[in-house]
Amino acid sequence: MSKTSIPTVGIIGAGQLARMMIQASISLGIECRILAKSLDDSAALISPNVEIGDPNDPIAIEAFAKKCDVVTLDHELVNVEGLKLAIEAGIPVQPTPETLRYAQDKLYQRNQFTALGLRVPKFKALVSESDLLEFSSDVGWPLVVKSATGGYDGHGVWIVHSEADGQVLLNQLWGNGLRVFGEELIDIQMELAVLLARRTTGEIAMYPVVETYQKDGICHEASIPAAISNEIRTSAENIATVIGEHIEVVGIMAVELFLDSQGQLTVNEIATRPHNSGHLTIDGCSTSQFENHMRAVMNWPLGSATPIKNSVVMVNILAAGEKNPLATIPDSQSAETAIHLYGKIPREGRKIGHVTSIGDDREEVAPRARSIASKLRGDS
Amino acid sequence: MSKTSIPTVGIIGAGQLARMMIQASISLGIECRILAKSLDDSAALISPNVEIGDPNDPIAIEAFAKKCDVVTLDHELVNVEGLKLAIEAGIPVQPTPETLRYAQDKLYQRNQFTALGLRVPKFKALVSESDLLEFSSDVGWPLVVKSATGGYDGHGVWIVHSEADGQVLLNQLWGNGLRVFGEELIDIQMELAVLLARRTTGEIAMYPVVETYQKDGICHEASIPAAISNEIRTSAENIATVIGEHIEVVGIMAVELFLDSQGQLTVNEIATRPHNSGHLTIDGCSTSQFENHMRAVMNWPLGSATPIKNSVVMVNILAAGEKNPLATIPDSQSAETAIHLYGKIPREGRKIGHVTSIGDDREEVAPRARSIASKLRGDS
Numbered sequence: 001m002s003k004t005s006i007p008t009v010g011i012i013g014a015g016q017l018a019r020m021m022i023q024a025s026i027s028l029g030i031e032c033r034i035l036a037k038s039l040d041d042s043a044a045l046i047s048p049n050v051e052i053g054d055p056n057d058p059i060a061i062e063a064f065a066k067k068c069d070v071v072t073l074d075h076e077l078v079n080v081e082g083l084k085l086a087i088e089a090g091i092p093v094q095p096t097p098e099t100l101r102y103a104q105d106k107l108y109q110r111n112q113f114t115a116l117g118l119r120v121p122k123f124k125a126l127v128s129e130s131d132l133l134e135f136s137s138d139v140g141w142p143l144v145v146k147s148a149t150g151g152y153d154g155h156g157v158w159i160v161h162s163e164a165d166g167q168v169l170l171n172q173l174w175g176n177g178l179r180v181f182g183e184e185l186i187d188i189q190m191e192l193a194v195l196l197a198r199r200t201t202g203e204i205a206m207y208p209v210v211e212t213y214q215k216d217g218i219c220h221e222a223s224i225p226a227a228i229s230n231e232i233r234t235s236a237e238n239i240a241t242v243i244g245e246h247i248e249v250v251g252i253m254a255v256e257l258f259l260d261s262q263g264q265l266t267v268n269e270i271a272t273r274p275h276n277s278g279h280l281t282i283d284g285c286s287t288s289q290f291e292n293h294m295r296a297v298m299n300w301p302l303g304s305a306t307p308i309k310n311s312v313v314m315v316n317i318l319a320a321g322e323k324n325p326l327a328t329i330p331d332s333q334s335a336e337t338a339i340h341l342y343g344k345i346p347r348e349g350r351k352i353g354h355v356t357s358i359g360d361d362r363e364e365v366a367p368r369a370r371s372i373a374s375k376l377r378g379d380s
Numbered sequence: 381m382s383k384t385s386i387p388t389v390g391i392i393g394a395g396q397l398a399r400m401m402i403q404a405s406i407s408l409g410i411e412c413r414i415l416a417k418s419l420d421d422s423a424a425l426i427s428p429n430v431e432i433g434d435p436n437d438p439i440a441i442e443a444f445a446k447k448c449d450v451v452t453l454d455h456e457l458v459n460v461e462g463l464k465l466a467i468e469a470g471i472p473v474q475p476t477p478e479t480l481r482y483a484q485d486k487l488y489q490r491n492q493f494t495a496l497g498l499r500v501p502k503f504k505a506l507v508s509e510s511d512l513l514e515f516s517s518d519v520g521w522p523l524v525v526k527s528a529t530g531g532y533d534g535h536g537v538w539i540v541h542s543e544a545d546g547q548v549l550l551n552q553l554w555g556n557g558l559r560v561f562g563e564e565l566i567d568i569q570m571e572l573a574v575l576l577a578r579r580t581t582g583e584i585a586m587y588p589v590v591e592t593y594q595k596d597g598i599c600h601e602a603s604i605p606a607a608i609s610n611e612i613r614t615s616a617e618n619i620a621t622v623i624g625e626h627i628e629v630v631g632i633m634a635v636e637l638f639l640d641s642q643g644q645l646t647v648n649e650i651a652t653r654p655h656n657s658g659h660l661t662i663d664g665c666s667t668s669q670f671e672n673h674m675r676a677v678m679n680w681p682l683g684s685a686t687p688i689k690n691s692v693v694m695v696n697i698l699a700a701g702e703k704n705p706l707a708t709i710p711d712s713q714s715a716e717t718a719i720h721l722y723g724k725i726p727r728e729g730r731k732i733g734h735v736t737s738i739g740d741d742r743e744e745v746a747p748r749a750r751s752i753a754s755k756l757r758g759d760s
């Protein structure tokens with residue numbers, strides 16, 4: 001990139017995260033180029049620079065990267081060999097393959113975080129039938145079985161209630177070629193997410209700790225500030241800093257944490273890209289996670305991650321059947337709630353957008369956000 | 381447009397206003413289509429749906445409009461016959477040609493507003509040499525000569541200090557085929573802008589009155605709240621409502637007002653589109669002028685125009701020579717200032733972006749915005 005030209009950031013994948021990266025890039029004068037599976041993908045609908053290609057195809061990734069100044073990712077399901085070819089060709093990729101491995105392989109992540117001295121749920125790789133029996137004798141039933149790779153939004157996670165059920169599941173998963181591990185079922189009091197942006201200089205912008213609400217593994221709501229003590233807040237931030245520096249993340253990293261009934265924090269998993277829990281930063285913080293992701297990837301100074309109001313609440317819009325929210329934008333002038341739609345065709349349970357309300361008091365802000373989300377979903 | 385499809389809004393013109401309309405439309409799931417003069421235009425750089433065409437060509441406008449559900453404008457310099465052809469073809473155009481005439485023809489606007497009982501500067505159409513003499517005997521020297529059409533950012537405005545100078549100027553302007561009028565030079569204490577969004581139902585969203593700072597006819601800064609009494613504020617809002625309803629504007633309308641040393645408000649001129657004084661609404665109000673323009677044009681319920689902080693200050697980035705701000709994004713993490721670049725090639729004095737700071741106290745917010753704008757301009 002010459003100093004007088006517009007920089008080009010390539011994004012592999014074209015979901016709503018890429019869509020919101022592109023939207024943020026407009027203000028920064030960054031040109032985004034997208035590697036999409038289809039022209040109907042959420043980000044492809046709004047991008048003038050779309051290339052159709054398979055994120056599992058290393059040759060497609062290399063060819064795509066060569067048209068960019070730097071490459072980043074919409075999701076983790078990307079062929080690492082392709083990223084390495086891009087780097088060999090002189091195109092920086094952020095997150096790097098080494099960093100990305102933590103997000104791609106939950107078992108690797110667990111082993112590394114354990115070695116780092118972080119508290120993670122008890123876990124055990126399940127490679128033979130005796131492993132399950134051994135692990136269950138340690139953590140009891142029910143327990144969790146997870147796929148080491150490929151999971152998202154509750155996919156790749158199973159709650160298992162007995163040895164018999166577990167063996168049936170494991171044989172099926174092994175038959176599908178999956179690497180799996182067992183995990184203790186934690187008595188979760190609250191789920192938290194810590195987001196930070198980090199660039200190659202080591203500069204970090206730390207977002208307020210987010211309180212999240214999942215259902216069936218899918219994020220439904222996110223809220224700042226989290227209703228936690230300052231001690232827990234500091235501890236959560238420290239965990240995120242330790243991880244971010246250890247994995248040398250560049251861009252946004254999200255650390256999902258469980259707070260148990262004993263007040264202890266356990267690291268669930270991380271993402272090395274913008275994260276659903278950070279969507280509230282668009283309307284609720286000085287600089288959104290999407291803008292700071294692009295700044296970090298460009299190695300530009302980061303923007304402030306400070307919240308702009310006392311309370312910020314985001315509610316996902318999960319489609320109710322095939323109703324289209326476009327025809328039902330609610331009367332919201334009195335509601336001070338920002339609407340974000342992703343251009344996706346509604347399908348039962350699909351994330352098709354989110355809303356964010358800001359204000360002084362969570363007791364007032366949260367119902368407001370839920371009400372608008374419900375109207376957009378077509379509930380009334 | 382079918383209820384299940386994505387609506388398409390056509391925008392004639394591809395400057396930074398269209399660029400920011402497109403950016404806002406992403407969140408609403410609206411597809412924008414652009415009629416641009418060049419692929420390098422600010423909005424064309426970020427749009428997947430660009431058509432190259434001349435906004436003075438009625439046939440080009442009609443053909444463009446037929447691919448859209450509704451058409452709106454980036455600027456006023458658009459062929460009205462083309463808009464009428466689009467309407468005849470069944471495509472709504474907002475603002476309508478009748479509304480647009482107020483913004484296109486300042487002399488028509490002055491005559492209509494006078495008939496409406498609004499205070500405007502003393503003015504007189506200048507069609508013969510005796511007109512200038514007659515008008516100067518009424519308002520004295522210096523006085524202002526303005527082109528009835530085509531002016532923007534200080535273009536089409538001349539301060540004239542004597543009869544002799546005035547006649548030379550007039551003969552030149554008449555020779556160029558321009559319709560011109562004289563205007564008294566007002567003792568301006570403060571310049572204000574009132575922005576509102578209005579849709580076909582008559583619903584209005586009124587933005588906080590903006591205090592603006594022009595230099596050589598170009599907006600340099602804008603700030604809310606304006607440092608005026610509640611009486612003047614109410615009066616300014618009433619003027620905007622009267623005008624908006626009279627001209628039946630749909631979309632954003634901006635009314636530029638002079639506040640003189642006697643505390644009287646005079647209507648300078650109006651724009652029937654998003655306006656530079658409203659750029660601070662992107663980061664400073666619940667719903668930006670760009671989002672509300674698109675909502676209004678779609679006849680969707682308007683979003684809240686409430687400010688989100690006590691003080692919001694916008695500073696334009698006017699290029700200093702050909703330095704490119706992209707290489708100089710300042711270290712702004714502590715500065716909580718939003719940066720907006722337009723993708724324009726820098727040229728001395730050209731508006732290439734703006735910054736907006738928000739906070740509790742204007743005395744702290746304004747210098748912060750100026751400092752970041754200055755760094756982006758490359759001053760230090």
